[in-house]
Amino acid sequence: MQLDDLSRRLIERYQHQLPICTDPWQAMADELGCSAAEVLDCLRRLDEQGALSRVGPVFEHSRAGASTLVALAVPQSRLEQVAELVNRYPEVNHNYLREHDYNLWFVLTGPDRQSLERCLEDIQQTTGLAPLDLPMRRAYRIDLGFSLEATP
Template sequence: MNLDALSSRLIERFQHGMPLCAAPYQAMADALDCSESELLACLQGLEQSGALSRIGPVFEHRRAGASTLVALAVPAERLEQVAAQINLYPEVNHNYSREHRYNLWFVLTGPDRPHLDRLLGQIHTATGLTPLDLPMYAAYRIDLGFSLNFAVGDVP
């Protein structure tokens, strides 16, 4: 996908944080030397093209409650149905499939570990599948940002 100049600048500048203020989109527009309406149109275009999936905070889970990585071994013919079922839980994010016996992976986040344990039980009951619970014990790198300013062959 080829990005226009505003889209590239927007991603480079704000993939690691938005302004925390009453008018964050205006503050972003000011930083990018464009109007708020241009910025919002840019964000809408990125979303419609599939280049942007969400705008929002990423919380450090130990400060915001509890979270765990979960994997399910879903029969191929049930994958779409089970993924849709899992997506009904508001505590679920980052739900995706992988090529592996454990082919559906998602993150559960909640107020505390007992809440997550209840959700894991509900998911087991609802799907008939046993969740593989993989809680994080230590974070080594959480930066999910990617530079758009590197040449082919460079290591970002």
């Protein structure tokens, strides 16, 4: 996707934080050197094109209770079936296929650690596969975005 100059500057500048003030679009317009209407148009266009996954609050996950990263080593022949089973759990909010013996990677989120353990046991029973349970011990960086400078 090709970004015009304003779009690129807008994403680069506001991927970490929007000005949460009385008139945010105007504040952005002042910084970007355009009008508030142009800022809003640009945001709408990027949103519609899917270049932005959202314009809004990112909530602190740890406040939601407990979470853990889980991996399963699924035989190739059972991948579709196991992926479908796993996706049915409302506790699962990301699920990625990765190239490794441990090929199914997903995040479990629940109100507390106990509920996650129950869910892990259930997954083990349902799939017959032993889940690797890898809760975060320490965060050294959390989704701060990264530079788009290399974007042509």
